[in-house]
Every structure is written in C-alpha cells, then in structure tokens.
Amino acid sequence: MPKLSLGKVFSAIIEEVAYTELDEKTLKRHADAFVLRLVEAGVALEVAEALVADLSGRISGKKLGRFADKRKALLDELRALIRDVFLSAGSVDLDGLVKRGVAGKGFFSILFLGPNGHGKTTTVAKLAYRFRKQGYRVAIAAADTFRAGSIEQVSQWASRAGAEVVSLGYNADPAAVAYEAVKKGEKGDFQVVLIDTAGRMHTKKNLMDEMKKIARVASPDFKVFVGDALVGNDAVEQAKTFFSEVGFDGSILTKFDADIRGGAALSVVYVTKKPLLYVGTGQGIEDLKEFNVEEYLGMLFE
Numbered sequence: 167m168p169k170l171s172l173g174k175v176f177s178a179i180i181e182e183v184a185y186t187e188l189d190e191k192t193l194k195r196h197a198d199a200f201v202l203r204l205v206e207a208g209v210a211l212e213v214a215e216a217l218v219a220d221l222s223g224r225i226s227g228k229k230l231g232r233f234a235d236k237r238k239a240l241l242d243e244l245r246a247l248i249r250d251v252f253l254s255a256g257s258v259d260l261d262g263l264v265k266r267g268v269a270g271k272g273f274f275s276i277l278f279l280g281p282n283g284h285g286k287t288t289t290v291a292k293l294a295y296r297f298r299k300q301g302y303r304v305a306i307a308a309a310d311t312f313r314a315g316s317i318e319q320v321s322q323w324a325s326r327a328g329a330e331v332v333s334l335g336y337n338a339d340p341a342a343v344a345y346e347a348v349k350k351g352e353k354g355d356f357q358v359v360l361i362d363t364a365g366r367m368h369t370k371k372n373l374m375d376e377m378k379k380i381a382r383v384a385s386p387d388f389k390v391f392v393g394d395a396l397v398g399n400d401a402v403e404q405a406k407t408f409f410s411e412v413g414f415d416g417s418i419l420t421k422f423d424a425d426i427r428g429g430a431a432l433s434v435v436y437v438t439k440k441p442l443l444y445v446g447t448g449q450g451i452e453d454l455k456e457f458n459v460e461e462y463l464g465m466l467f468e
C-alpha cells in the first residue's frame with residue numbers, strides 16, 4: 167500500500183509546536199497549517215477542520231511535563247482521534263450477515279450504488295467471486311441497463327467469478343431487473359444476489375430518484391456505497407448525497423492500490439458514520455481486501 171506519513175507531513179508544524187507549550191492556544195495558532203496538511207493528504211476540508219478542532223479539544227487539559235515528547239503526544243492524539251472515527255462507525259461482518267441470511271430465509275441481497283466509473287462493476291465481480299468461493303450460488307443483477315456494453319461487461323465478470331447473470335436487456339427498468347433478481351433469490355435459484363446499478367452523478371436528481379426507486383422496489387438486505395479513493399475532497403459530497411438520498415449500510419473504496427494520500431477513507435467514514443468494509447487493491451478479481459483500521463493507521467503514521 168502506498169505510504170502517507172502524517173508524522174512527516176506534520177513534522178515542520180510539530181517541530182514548531184514542540185518548542186512552545188502544547189496547549190489549545192498554541193494549537194489554535196497552528197490550526198490552519200494542520201488543516202491544510204490534512205487537505206493535502208486528501209482529507210475533505212470540512213472533515214479536516216472538524217478533526218483539528220477535535221484535536222485541540224483532546225490536547226487541552228493534557229498535562230505534559232517539560233521534557234515530555236510533545237511531537238509523540240500530538241501524533242498519538244491524532245492517531246487516537248482517527249482510530250475513533252473508524253471505531254465509532256462500527257463494523258460489519260458481511261460474510262456473517264450473508265451466512266445468517268442464507269441460513270434463515272435462503273438468500274441475501276446486496277445493492278451497490280455510487281458515482282460512475284468508480285469501480286462498482288469490478289467490485290461486484292470481486293464480491294461475487296468471494297461468495298462463490300464460500301460455496302454460495304451467486305447471481306449478479308445487471309441493473310445498469312443504460313450504458314452501452316454494461317451487460318456484456320457484467321456477463322464477462324460473472325463468468326470469471328462463476329456467477330449467473332440476471333438481465334432484462336438494455337433500456338429495461340433497472341428496478342425491474344433488481345426485483346427480478348431478488349424474486350429469483352426468494353424462489354431459491356440463488357443464495358447471494360448482487361445488484362449492480364448504473365453509476366450516477368450525485369447531483370442528477372432524476373438519477374438519484376431512480377436509485378431510490380431501485381432500493382424501494384428491490385428492498386435489498388444490505389446497501390453498499392462504492393467510491394473511488396482517488397477522488398479526495400469530492401468523495402465527501404458524493405457519499406453524503408448518496409447517503410442522505412438513498413442511504414447505505416457501509417462503503418467500499420476502490421483504487422487503494424493507487425491512492426497515494428489515503429484521506430478519502432477517513433472523510434467518507436467521518437461524514438457517513440458507516441463502516442468501510444473493503445478496499446479495492448487492483449483490477450483483478452481477487453483484489454479486494456477487508457479494511458483494517460490498524461493497517462490504515464500504520465500507513466498514515468509510519
């Protein structure tokens with residue numbers, strides 16, 4: 167995983183802070199510089215501002231001896247703060263949910279949503295492969311009925327993953343495709359139903375309304391937002407809008423293999439308060455990793 171060292175990123179400011187008192191007043195003086203550095207690390211502005219305000223709150227009231235390592239104290243606080251953002255979003259054991267869903271009602275359905283080109287279809291294929299390996303009968307619903315070539319793309323991925331495809335062809339109502347796939351799950355044709363939808367701009371009201379309709383009609387067991395770790399600041403607006411308009415239970419961020427800054431993960435979890443389940447680590451079918459907060463912190467603070 168590429169490295170982003172907040173320790174290094176902050177070192178100049180911290181050196182300066184370390185010569186003075188580590189108190190709220192000093193931090194306030196340096197707040198803008200901290201915010202700027204976080205933004206440079208790909209953290210959204212509003213999230214960076216909130217984090218630095220929280221950091222000041224944590225630091226104030228901390229009694230540090232004259233010879234204490236203020237640099238370490240500051241970084242430890244920041245690390246704890248970022249860890250808390252992820253821990254307070256909770257965690258989801260998707261494998262466990264699927265297992266219980268299949269054991270209970272016979273199937274489990276997951277709806278995928280997010281902006282276009284962020285890696286939804288690829289991620290759906292990766293999960294299809296994962297669930298196939300766990301022994302389930304898996305179907306991908308080709309509910310992107312709009313983009314030319316999308317159904318062929320889903321079919322190719324599905325055959326690589328060993329999954330079936332549910333399709334009603336191009337220009338079909340995506341909600342009908344999703345519904346059909348869920349019905350097939352109910353009938354016992356499949357145990358895991360993954361609904362791939364067309365990517366959409368969060369600012370397009372009609373497309374967001376369509377997404378709401380798909381979610382309403384298919385009534386999936388779980389909804390996942392798929393975002394791109396490379397988009398940085400924009401990730402927040404996108405995640406926020408999808409969350410408020412449609413809602414979701416967790417996120418997956420793709421292109422972690424190429425994400426040299428890492429801030430999008432923190433931003434998306436901070437604004438949605440929903441867990442980050444997996445990260446995409448490449449274009450291959452096996453390139454999906456469970457998100458691990460300690461590993462992520464290691465990457466930020468190495």
Ligand SMILES: Nc1nc2c(ncn2[C@@H]2O[C@H](COP(=O)(O)OP(=O)(O)OP(=O)(O)O)[C@@H](O)[C@H]2O)c(=O)[nH]1
Nearest residue numbers: 282283284285286287288365420421446447448449
């Ligand atoms: N490096 C890297 N590339 C990825 C990853 N996930 C997806 N991609 C690439 O991102 C591009 C877009 O992926 P798609 O799966 O087609 O995106 P999509 O969100 O389904 O696109 P729409 O149909 O427009 O919604 C492809 O070139 C993928 O190979 C990842 O984790 N790492």
